[in-house]
Amino acid sequence: MKKSVILGVATIAGLAAGAAAAGTADDVKARGKLNCGVASGVPGFASPDANGEWQGFDVAVCRAVAAAVLDDPTAVEFIPTTGKTRFTALASGEIDMLARNTTWTFSRDVDLKFEFVGINYYDGQGFMVPKALGVSSAKELDGATVCIQTGTTTELNLADFFRINNMSYEPVPIETNAEAQQQYLAGACDVYTTDASGLAATRATFENAGDHVILPEIISKEPLGPLVRHGDHEWGDVVRWTLNALIAAEELGVTSANIDEMSSGATDNPEVNRLLGTEGTLGEMLGLDANWAQRAIKVGGNYGEVFAKNIGEETPIGLARGLNAQWTDGGLLYAPPFR
Amino acid sequence: MSDVSFVRTEMLPEKEPPASEVGILGWIRHNLFSSWLNAILTLAALYLIYYALSNILSWTFESVWNANSLSECREIMMATWGDTHGHACWGVIKDRWLQLLYGFYPPYPAHPDATWSNPPETGGWPAYFRPNLTFILLLVSIAPVLFTKAPRKLLFVTAAYPFLLPWLMWGGSIWGPLMVAAGFAIGYFVYKLALPAAGSLTALILAIVLPILWWLFASGPVAVAIDSVIPIGIEPVQSRDFGGFMLAILLGVVAIGVSLPIGIVLALGRQSDLMIVKYLCVGFIEFIRGVPLITLLFVASLLLNLFLPPGTNFDIILRVMIMMTLFSAAYMAEVIRGGLAALPRGQYEGADSLGLNYWQAQRLIIMPQALKISIPGIVSTFIGIFKDTTLVSIIGLFDVIGLTNGIRADTAWNGVYWELFAFIGVLFFVVCFSMSRYSMYLERKLQTGHR
Structure with a gap:
C-alpha cells in the first residue's frame, strides 16, 4: 500500500530533475539558490539557532557569495555535511561550494580534484x-x-x-x-x-x-578555506574574489557602517572604487554586475567584522586575530589587488 | 488395664496461619529474606536502587528550567544550591524542544521570516499542525488494522493514508498524490476490463504495466495541468527542513509499513518452487542482510549521487526511506520464513485437500498462523528499524541525534550533554515501549490454546 508513497514522490522527484546546465554560476542563478555545504555543528563556525537559522564564520562566507551572485543573502540552502560526506557531496554536485573548516592539503587539492579558493581561517x-x-x-x-x-x-x-x-x-x-x-x-x-x-x-x-x-x-598548519570543484574556473573565481572582497574591504577600511556612503559616489581611493563598482568593470569580468562586492560586504560587514561577530574576543569563543590579522597588522591575510 | 484410648471426635478449628507466613511480612520473608544469602542480596539491591534513584531523581527534579544558556543555568544553580553538579539544566529543552521534535520544519512556510515566537501578522496555525495531523491520522488509520473492535469504516482512512502522508508532510498541490492514486484505479479497471477479454495473465501484466507507464510519463504533467486550472494545495516544505523526532517517526513508519508486505512476498518467494523467483529472493535477502545499514545509508547519500546525472535532484529523505525499507524488508522476510517453517506440513496438505489454490491457501490458512507465530520477531524488527533511524545523523541529516550536535555548536549550549540525551531517550522509550506492549496484547488475543 505504502509503495505508492515512494512511487509518488519518485515521480515528483523525477520531474524536478533538470538537465545539468553549463557552469555552476549559471546553475546557481537559474536555481535562485546557492547550495552551500557547511559543518553539521562547529561552535562559532556553523550552527543552527533556535529558529533553524544558520550562524557562524563559515556560514558568513556562504551568505556573502549568495549576496554577490543572487542579490539575496538568505537565498542559501545550507546543506549540513559530516567529515565523511563533505567531499562526495561536493564532487557529485549536490553542493555548489563547501565552507566547512576544511584544511587545504596537497592531496585534497590535487588528488581529490578540488579547488581551494582561499583561506578564511589560519588554524593550527x-x-x-x-x-x-x-x-x-x-x-x-x-x-x-x-x-x-x-x-x-x-x-x-x-x-x-x-x-x-x-x-x-x-x-x-x-x-x-x-x-x-x-x-x-x-x-x-x-x-x-x-x-x-x-x-x-x-x-x-x-x-x-x-x-x-x-x-x-x-x-x-591547518589553513581552512572554502572549496569548489576542479574545472569550473568561472565559479571558482566568483567564490575566490568574494572571499577576497571581504578581506580587502577590511584592509581598505570599508565597513558595514560606511559602505553606503562609500559606494554612493567615487571616493579618493581608486581601489575602493573598483571594489565597490563605482569605477571600472570588475563585476562584469566576473560575470556579475558592478555592485557584487558591495552586496557581499553588506551582509555581515568585512572580514574583521565577521570574525569579531562570530569567533572574536567579544564572543564566548574568544579567539584573538593572531595569524588571521591583516598583513599590515602582522597577520597572514593578504588579498590580491583589485585591479 | 483400663481403656484409656482417646479418640478425638471432632475436628480442631482451623488456626490462623502464623503472622510470619502471610500478608506483607510473609511475602517479604519468602521472597526477599528466605535465606541469609538472599537477605544480603536484597539489602545490596535496595541500597543500589536507593543510590541510583537518589542521584537521578535529584538531578531530574532539582533542576533549572528558566535559562537561556548553559552559563546562565550554572549561575542559577550556584545561587540556589551552591553547587553545579547533580542538577539538570532543562533550559536547553525549553529553548529547543520544537527543534528536537520537528527539526527545521518551518512554522509558517509562506512567510520565511516568521518564527514560532514571532508569527506573521496574517496569523494562522503554525505548520507544525501538519506533522501533528499526519501523526494523528496515522493512529486513526492503523486503529482498524491493530484492533478488531475499531469501526471498519476507518479502513477508508487507512487506504487514503499513503497519499495523505506525503501531501501533508511535503505540501504542494493535492493533484500530485491524487494522480498517483489514480494509477491504482487505472490498474484496477484495466484488470477488470481485460480479464474477460484477454485472460488472467495478460490482464495482470496490463494491470501492472499501464499504471507504471502512467506514473512515469503521464501523472506528473496531468497533475501540473489540472493544478494550473484548479489550484488546490498547501505551502510546500523542503525535505532539507525535515528533522528531529518527526524524521525518526516518518522514516520508521514508512519503513515499517512498507517492509511488512515486501517481507511477506520475499518470504514466500524464498520458499517458491519457481527457480528464478526463489534465487532472486534469496540473493536479495542475503545481500541486504550481509551489509550493515550504515553502508546502505552511505550508498544512498553518496554513491547514488555519483551515479545519477549531475543536477539530478533525487530527494535525500526518499533515498534514505528506500534504503531503510529494503533493509528491514530483508529481515522481515527471514522472520516470517521462521513462522512459515514452524507450520506443520499437515496445514499445507489440509489446504490442498480443501481445494484451495495457492493464494487462497496462503491467505486463509498459512499466513494467519505463520504471522501469529512471528509476532515477537516482527515487532522486534520494527523496534530495531525505528531505533536505527538515528543512524541518519551520520550522513548529515538532522534527526534528534544530529540535532544534539547542532545545538551544542550554539555557543549558548556548548557543553550540554545529558539533558539532551535523556530527553531523546524518553521520546524513544515511549514509542518502543508502546510497540512492545501492543505486541504482547496481540499475542494474548490471538492465543488459540495450543499449549
Whole structure:
C-alpha cells in the first residue's frame, strides 16, 4: 500500500530533475539558490539557532557569495555535511561550494580534484592541559595520556610531534569533540589536542575555564578555506574574489557602517572604487554586475567584522586575530589587488 | 488395664496461619529474606536502587528550567544550591524542544521570516499542525488494522493514508498524490476490463504495466495541468527542513509499513518452487542482510549521487526511506520464513485437500498462523528499524541525534550533554515501549490454546 508513497514522490522527484546546465554560476542563478555545504555543528563556525537559522564564520562566507551572485543573502540552502560526506557531496554536485573548516592539503587539492579558493581561517593544532598539571610547554608532555580524535590529520601530527621531540605518549582514542570534552573533564586524559580554534571553543564551555590552559605550541598548519570543484574556473573565481572582497574591504577600511556612503559616489581611493563598482568593470569580468562586492560586504560587514561577530574576543569563543590579522597588522591575510 | 484410648471426635478449628507466613511480612520473608544469602542480596539491591534513584531523581527534579544558556543555568544553580553538579539544566529543552521534535520544519512556510515566537501578522496555525495531523491520522488509520473492535469504516482512512502522508508532510498541490492514486484505479479497471477479454495473465501484466507507464510519463504533467486550472494545495516544505523526532517517526513508519508486505512476498518467494523467483529472493535477502545499514545509508547519500546525472535532484529523505525499507524488508522476510517453517506440513496438505489454490491457501490458512507465530520477531524488527533511524545523523541529516550536535555548536549550549540525551531517550522509550506492549496484547488475543 505504502509503495505508492515512494512511487509518488519518485515521480515528483523525477520531474524536478533538470538537465545539468553549463557552469555552476549559471546553475546557481537559474536555481535562485546557492547550495552551500557547511559543518553539521562547529561552535562559532556553523550552527543552527533556535529558529533553524544558520550562524557562524563559515556560514558568513556562504551568505556573502549568495549576496554577490543572487542579490539575496538568505537565498542559501545550507546543506549540513559530516567529515565523511563533505567531499562526495561536493564532487557529485549536490553542493555548489563547501565552507566547512576544511584544511587545504596537497592531496585534497590535487588528488581529490578540488579547488581551494582561499583561506578564511589560519588554524593550527594545539594542546590543552589542566593548570594543576603544572605544564607550561608541550615539550614537557613526555609520557602523557592524550585525548585524540581518530582518523584525522591531528592524529598524524601528534605522532610526528612526539617523535621529533623524542617523547612518548599514550593515546586515548575518541570519536567526536563532544566525547573529548567529557573524557578530558573526567580526567581520562591529561591532554586534549585538536585545532586551536576548537580548543578555545571547548575551553569556553568549561565551568572553570581558568583551570585549563592552552599551551603556546602550535604543532601543525591547518589553513581552512572554502572549496569548489576542479574545472569550473568561472565559479571558482566568483567564490575566490568574494572571499577576497571581504578581506580587502577590511584592509581598505570599508565597513558595514560606511559602505553606503562609500559606494554612493567615487571616493579618493581608486581601489575602493573598483571594489565597490563605482569605477571600472570588475563585476562584469566576473560575470556579475558592478555592485557584487558591495552586496557581499553588506551582509555581515568585512572580514574583521565577521570574525569579531562570530569567533572574536567579544564572543564566548574568544579567539584573538593572531595569524588571521591583516598583513599590515602582522597577520597572514593578504588579498590580491583589485585591479 | 483400663481403656484409656482417646479418640478425638471432632475436628480442631482451623488456626490462623502464623503472622510470619502471610500478608506483607510473609511475602517479604519468602521472597526477599528466605535465606541469609538472599537477605544480603536484597539489602545490596535496595541500597543500589536507593543510590541510583537518589542521584537521578535529584538531578531530574532539582533542576533549572528558566535559562537561556548553559552559563546562565550554572549561575542559577550556584545561587540556589551552591553547587553545579547533580542538577539538570532543562533550559536547553525549553529553548529547543520544537527543534528536537520537528527539526527545521518551518512554522509558517509562506512567510520565511516568521518564527514560532514571532508569527506573521496574517496569523494562522503554525505548520507544525501538519506533522501533528499526519501523526494523528496515522493512529486513526492503523486503529482498524491493530484492533478488531475499531469501526471498519476507518479502513477508508487507512487506504487514503499513503497519499495523505506525503501531501501533508511535503505540501504542494493535492493533484500530485491524487494522480498517483489514480494509477491504482487505472490498474484496477484495466484488470477488470481485460480479464474477460484477454485472460488472467495478460490482464495482470496490463494491470501492472499501464499504471507504471502512467506514473512515469503521464501523472506528473496531468497533475501540473489540472493544478494550473484548479489550484488546490498547501505551502510546500523542503525535505532539507525535515528533522528531529518527526524524521525518526516518518522514516520508521514508512519503513515499517512498507517492509511488512515486501517481507511477506520475499518470504514466500524464498520458499517458491519457481527457480528464478526463489534465487532472486534469496540473493536479495542475503545481500541486504550481509551489509550493515550504515553502508546502505552511505550508498544512498553518496554513491547514488555519483551515479545519477549531475543536477539530478533525487530527494535525500526518499533515498534514505528506500534504503531503510529494503533493509528491514530483508529481515522481515527471514522472520516470517521462521513462522512459515514452524507450520506443520499437515496445514499445507489440509489446504490442498480443501481445494484451495495457492493464494487462497496462503491467505486463509498459512499466513494467519505463520504471522501469529512471528509476532515477537516482527515487532522486534520494527523496534530495531525505528531505533536505527538515528543512524541518519551520520550522513548529515538532522534527526534528534544530529540535532544534539547542532545545538551544542550554539555557543549558548556548548557543553550540554545529558539533558539532551535523556530527553531523546524518553521520546524513544515511549514509542518502543508502546510497540512492545501492543505486541504482547496481540499475542494474548490471538492465543488459540495450543499449549
